[in-house]
Amino acid sequence: MAHIITDAEAQTLIRIAKSLIGPLVSQGLIQKRDMDDTVQDLLLAAVRNADKYNETSDAGFLTFAHSVMQKAAFRAVRKNNSPSAKIIANAVSIEEVCGQEDTDDPPSYTSANIHLSTDDAPDSSIKRWETIVKVRLALAGLPEDLQEVCKLLMDACTIQEIACSLDISRKTVRYRMEKIRENFVKASLGPEKN
Numbered sequence: 001m002a003h004i005i006t007d008a009e010a011q012t013l014i015r016i017a018k019s020l021i022g023p024l025v026s027q028g029l030i031q032k033r034d035m036d037d038t039v040q041d042l043l044l045a046a047v048r049n050a051d052k053y054n055e056t057s058d059a060g061f062l063t064f065a066h067s068v069m070q071k072a073a074f075r076a077v078r079k080n081n082s083p084s085a086k087i088i089a090n091a092v093s094i095e096e097v098c099g100q101e102d103t104d105d106p107p108s109y110t111s112a113n114i115h116l117s118t119d120d121a122p123d124s125s126i127k128r129w130e131t132i133v134k135v136r137l138a139l140a141g142l143p144e145d146l147q148e149v150c151k152l153l154m155d156a157c158t159i160q161e162i163a164c165s166l167d168i169s170r171k172t173v174r175y176r177m178e179k180i181r182e183n184f185v186k187a188s189l190g191p192e193k194n
Contacts, residue, residue: 038073
């Protein structure tokens with residue numbers, strides 16, 4: 001049976017979440033504009049895991065929820081520092097590019113302070129597309145169990161979280177990660193293990 005969170009516990013959980021995120025914001029690991037969303041993510045993690053709390057446990061619910069929110073905070077830092085999040089954060093909106101001019105002419109990127117690099121040779125873009133195709137083929141060639149692990153890794157899940165969600169041991173997760181790496185090496189996408 002799931003633990004029912006009282007109003008007092010909810011207020012305490014909010015204070016705990018803010019106290020976990022505050023130092024991360026001051027260290028620059030999480031942007032200030034993302035603070036409220038991250039606090040909500042932490043609270044959501046605590047509520048979703050409330051049914052896993054053992055009422056007969058010596059630890060109180062708030063202690064259990066604190067550990068859940070701590071793990072969610074680490075996950076948020078990993079997510080915010082992922083390469084895809086950095087690309088999205090540095091992206092320029094279409095409105096910013098197109099809002100500069102209201103004509104039928106193609107947009108002027110220089111007026112939006114966007115400088116297109118001209119030093120990219122056609123060979124580099126071809127190599128980039130070849131790499132993308134190799135990655136897609138390597139992912140498609142993986143067995144279903146390895147694809148599941150790969151998807152969870154791309155979602156920035158830890159080994160423990162992958163093991164829990166797939167109901168397998170951490171040793172099995174590590175073994176599957178090694179198989180994924182071997183498949184990428186065979187597709188000449190990753191470094192060989194020394």
